Amino acid sequence: MKGKAKAFRAVDSGFGKHAPAVYPVPSMKTVQHHGILEIMRGCPNGCRFCHAGYWYRPMRQKPPETLVREAEAFIDLGGYREISLSSLSTGDYSGLGELVDTLNDRFSGRYVSFQLPSLRVSTFSLALLEKVSRTRKSGLTFAVETPLDFWQLAINKQVSVDSVVEIIREAKRNGWRGAKFYFMIGLPLPQMPEKEEEAIVGFVNAVAKQTSMHFNVNVGIFVPKPHTPYQWARQMDSETAAAKLNFIRSRLKPHGHKVSVSDPLISMLEGILSRGDGRAGDLVEEAFRGGSRLDAWQEFLAKDIWQGILEKIQRLSMASLLPKT
Known part of the structure; x- marks a missing residue:
């Protein structure tokens, strides 16, 4: 808009050099009641839909000694017994296995467990999952986003059915009894003969058939974000999104899968607030x-x-709320 000062992005060049000096302790039990240890900022992968992947560039890692100090503070000052090793792509942290070994050796005697967020299939290691499950078994989570190979190439995030099946079979042999999948509908994908909702159902059923497991399936609605290659993409309307989500629910729930979905209204509001100007x-x-x-x-x-x-x-056209190309 005319008359607005241009904003500039600031990058913390000192990230990882010093552990925080203050660790606030909530006065009540929070929804995610565990410590969050940010091990890396930024991401090397460049998934085309991901706002954070572009916004938090460049990728920076914290050294292991800083992370050990932070973990100790979480435990001593916050009383946490679960700590998540958080980042946009934790599997890409160099020396992740050695870091987990160090943390386990230092804190497992105090009954502290360490968790990993969803990992890319390309960086997934069951040996690593075993390490973080020494004290308490960690969840098995796959952020697939979209199920077909051609679509995955378009968004620059590949997750093959065969790789997922192989990982889950091995996990099942080692005591895991379930897994969670994340998908999105409404991505600006190349035209294919198969509808995305049918492809998602097919992907989950194919994995379930080959592993004899039931899954938690979360399906979100893609919201185009600024500063990404998809920032000018059209967002799926609420009616179409609701129909696709209902289809996925109706096909997966009878097979014993748990399905959670985004609210189309909330996604539409998020889209307006994400890309709309001051109006x-x-x-x-x-x-x-x-x-x-x-x-x-x-x-x-x-x-x-x-x-x-x-x-x-x-009636005034929702498009008028968005910046002009």
């Missing part, structure tokens, strides 16, 4: 004045208020 803030103020509060909690989401606002701006 999008007027919508938030209007919702607030209409009585909307605590909308980040789904049980408090005032759908009638937001639907009314969206219907009103739809």
Whole structure:
């Protein structure tokens, strides 16, 4: 918009050189009640849909000695007994296996367990998962995003069915009884004869058939984000998204899989707030004045208020809220 000062991105060049001096302790039990140890910032992979992958460049790692000091502070000052080794792509941390060995040797005697977020199949190692499960078994999570090879090439993230099956079979032999998958619908993918919702169902059923396991399946709606190659992509409308999500649920639940999905209304609001200019803030103020509060909690989401606002701006064209190309 005219008259707006240009913003510049700042990069923390000292990341990883010093452990934080303060570790706030919540006064109540939080939803994710464990310590978050950021082992790396940035990501080397460049998935085309991922805002954080572009925003947090360049990739920087914390040295192991800094991480050991941070973990000790989490345990001594925060009382945590579970700590997540967090980053955008933890499997790409060089020397991850040695880091986990060091942390286990230092803290397993105090009944502290370390968790890994979802790992790329290309960097996945069952031996590594065994290491983080020495004290408490860690979950098995695959962020597949989209199921077909051609689509995966388009978004620059490849996850083959055969590789997933091989990993899960080995995990099952070592005591794992389930796994979690993350998918997205609405990605700007090349045209293929198979519909994306059918492809997702086919992927899960193919893995289940070959491993005899049931899965937790999470399906989100793609929201185009600024600073990514997809920043000008069209977002899937709520009605189409709801129909696709209902199809996936209806096909997977009867086979014993648990399915959780994004709310199409929340995804649409996220899309407007992600790419809209200063005028999008007027919508938030209007919702607030209409009585909307605590909308980040789904049980408090005032759908009638937001639907009314969206219907009103739809008549003015929702596209007018977005920056012009």
